[in-house]
Amino acid sequence: xxxxxxxxxxxxxxxxxxxxxxxxxxxxxxxxxxxxxxxxxxxxxxxxxxxxxxxxxxxxxxxxxxxxxxxxxxxxxxxxxxxxxxxxxxxxxxxxxxxxxxxxxxxxxxxxxxxxxxxxxxxxxxxxxxxxxxxxxxxxxxxxxxxxxxxxxxxxxxxxxxxxxxxxxxxxxxxxxxxxxxxxxxxxxxxxxx
Amino acid sequence: xxxxxxxxxxxxxxxxxxxxxxxxxxxxxxxxxxxxxxxxxxxxxxxxxxxxxxxxxxxxxxxxxxxxxxxxxxxxxxxxxxxxxxxxxxxxxxxxxxxxxxxxxxxxxxxxxxxxxxxxxxxxxxxxxxxxxxxxxxxxxxxxxxxxxxxxxxxxxxxxxxxxxxxxxxxxxxxxxxxxxxxxxxxxxxxxxxx
Numbered sequence: 299x300x301x302x303x304x305x306x307x308x309x310x311x312x313x314x315x316x317x318x319x320x321x322x323x324x325x326x327x328x329x330x331x332x333x334x335x336x337x338x339x340x341x342x343x344x345x346x347x348x349x350x351x352x353x354x355x356x357x358x359x360x361x362x363x364x365x366x367x368x369x370x371x372x373x374x375x376x377x378x379x380x381x382x383x384x385x386x387x388x389x390x391x392x393x394x395x396x397x398x399x400x401x402x403x404x405x406x407x408x409x410x411x412x413x414x415x416x417x418x419x420x421x422x423x424x425x426x427x428x429x430x431x432x433x434x435x436x437x438x439x440x441x442x443x444x445x446x447x448x449x450x451x452x453x454x455x456x457x458x459x460x461x462x463x464x465x466x467x468x469x470x471x472x473x474x475x476x477x478x479x480x481x482x483x484x485x486x487x488x489x490x491x492x
Numbered sequence: 493x494x495x496x497x498x499x500x501x502x503x504x505x506x507x508x509x510x511x512x513x514x515x516x517x518x519x520x521x522x523x524x525x526x527x528x529x530x531x532x533x534x535x536x537x538x539x540x541x542x543x544x545x546x547x548x549x550x551x552x553x554x555x556x557x558x559x560x561x562x563x564x565x566x567x568x569x570x571x572x573x574x575x576x577x578x579x580x581x582x583x584x585x586x587x588x589x590x591x592x593x594x595x596x597x598x599x600x601x602x603x604x605x606x607x608x609x610x611x612x613x614x615x616x617x618x619x620x621x622x623x624x625x626x627x628x629x630x631x632x633x634x635x636x637x638x639x640x641x642x643x644x645x646x647x648x649x650x651x652x653x654x655x656x657x658x659x660x661x662x663x664x665x666x667x668x669x670x671x672x673x674x675x676x677x678x679x680x681x682x683x684x685x686x687x
Contacts, residue, residue: 351548374525442639
């Protein structure tokens with residue numbers, strides 16, 4: 299456990315953080331540069347290849363539209379009708395008995411369903427409870443460590459025309475549950491639950 | 493399964509709207525949802541075109557294959573069904589790397605491309621293959637190194653230490669990715685026992 303605390307201490311160091319953010323800022327330009335220079339060196343017709351690859355992008359984007367429309371309309375109805383709120387009220391006591399703070403429950407339910415809604419909720423929780431509170435930190439970690447399972451599934455499978463998803467949804471949602479449990483434990487251990 | 497979930501979400505929503513008497517909100521929700529979906533896709537066009545164009549150059553120049561060779565020992569274990577030299581490996585890796593750096597808009601095109609290659613490997617079947625499920629599991633666990641958006645929000649609300657959540661996020665993301673892989677393996681073995 300001490301190891302984690304030490305890393306947490308080092309991480310607060312501005313130099314380390316500056317280094318990390320520099321890496322992420324330079325990553326994309328660097329990548330573009332390397333791809334173009336290496337392509338030229340290997341005598342690839344760079345511009346023509348780029349255009350050919352890009353054409354594929356349009357096809358993919360257009361082909362995802364029906365999948366996303368279907369999914370987002372259903373989610374939108376579910377949310378606007380009050381069904382989502384009812385689900386949350388129903389789950390809240392259950393979650394609370396497992397040590398999950400009630401304030402965070404809506405975020406947990408929305409996280410796998412809608413990325414934009416989850417982001418809105420996270421910033422709302424941070425605004426209301428403060429970024430340096432248990433709730434604020436937990437919301438931050440949760441937002442960063444899990445993804446919008448439904449969106450990923452819809453877009454990736456939709457784009458290549460997979461009709462039978464197999465265990466993908468189950469696996470994805472269970473992975474989210476693991477992410478949630480781990481986030482609560484880690485934030486509690488590192489910062490305490492206040 | 494998706495069919496049932498999709499219908500259930502819609503119907504339950506309609507029933508609730510009927511009980512709560514907010515049919516008006518539902519009417520609006522239908523068009524808002526559809527609009528949001530199309531807006532999302534239109535927004536995707538730009539990044540899809542750019543990154544798939546770039547990746548085409550990377551593929552033709554052999555850069556993608558080089559990257560694959562570098563990480564082969566690790567990824568081979570995660571995706572035992574993907575041949576080591578297959579282009580799918582390259583796309584899976586570049587998708588994971590983009591995700592790690594928080595480059596969601598570069599990660600999506602690469603992920604779609606990876607899926608496409610995995611489908612070819614599965615002889616074009618419309619059923620999700622073992623590798624596809626594994627790939628999705630990793631993606632939904634979203635391995636992040638720098639959660640940029642969250643840091644921005646925290647700065648916005650005057651956190652004393654906006655970046656203090658970076659290390660907890662990394663630990664959480666790694667553990668949940670391991671969890672996702674274990675769950676994926678469990679379901680795979682259960683499937684294969686059933687035959």
